[in-house]
Amino acid sequence: MNKCSLGKTLDRVEQIVVTILFTLMCVRLWPSDFSSPRSLFSTLLLVSEGIVVAFVLVRRPASKISHSAIDWIIAFSGTIFSLLVIPGGPPILGSTGPFLIVAGILLHLGAKLSLRRSFGVVAADRGIKATGMYYFVRHPMYLGYFLSHLGYLSIAPGWWNLSVYALGWSFLVARMYAEERILRSNPDYRAYVEKVPYRLIPFLF
Numbered sequence: 001m002n003k004c005s006l007g008k009t010l011d012r013v014e015q016i017v018v019t020i021l022f023t024l025m026c027v028r029l030w031p032s033d034f035s036s037p038r039s040l041f042s043t044l045l046l047v048s049e050g051i052v053v054a055f056v057l058v059r060r061p062a063s064k065i066s067h068s069a070i071d072w073i074i075a076f077s078g079t080i081f082s083l084l085v086i087p088g089g090p091p092i093l094g095s096t097g098p099f100l101i102v103a104g105i106l107l108h109l110g111a112k113l114s115l116r117r118s119f120g121v122v123a124a125d126r127g128i129k130a131t132g133m134y135y136f137v138r139h140p141m142y143l144g145y146f147l148s149h150l151g152y153l154s155i156a157p158g159w160w161n162l163s164v165y166a167l168g169w170s171f172l173v174a175r176m177y178a179e180e181r182i183l184r185s186n187p188d189y190r191a192y193v194e195k196v197p198y199r200l201i202p203f204l205f
Contacts, residue, residue: 100151108144
């Protein structure tokens with residue numbers, strides 16, 4: 001199998017796996033009573049993760065995708081752990097949780113709309129985007145994920161959810177660096193890094 005065919009096959013495998021994982025999450029978290037506040041929070045989380053799946057399914061093929069097994073493990077681990085949350089204990093932090101979830105959804109949705117069909121999970125080059133939310137930081141989508149996850153964690157606290165999110169965040173950070181390693185082979189991306197030096201939060205990181 002040549003590199004082009006392998007890349008297309010890996011693209012398709014990624015789409016199938018992400019769809020299966022999201023389906024299992026829906027089965028686990030689908031509200032039984034839509035009138036309860038907790039059901040609303042679960043629905044918000046499913047919307048947030050469902051947006052990710054939708055963009056994975058409609059994206060354009062990658063011009064360059066990592067063939068590294070480590071990069072694939074990192075990418076899917078970051079996705080898998082965030083989809084393993086369960087209904088937790090009583091909410092904490094009052095209205096902060098719903099606010100964080102909504103803010104996170106708006107942030108990563110805005111980032112995806114900036115990327116449009118260039119979105120993916122595994123480290124790849126699907127074109128360089130330097131407009132929209134990517135004008136301010138290089139990975140606004142990940143910041144949106146972190147906010148949404150923190151919001152759900154405050155609504156459904158528990159050691160299990162804390163553990164899976166902590167693991168997921170670790171892999172998301174690793175995925176961020178893996179993506180940059182692939183993209184730095186593109187001179188347009190190197191020029192973009194010079195203009196936008198911060199990854200997640202302006203003036204901090």
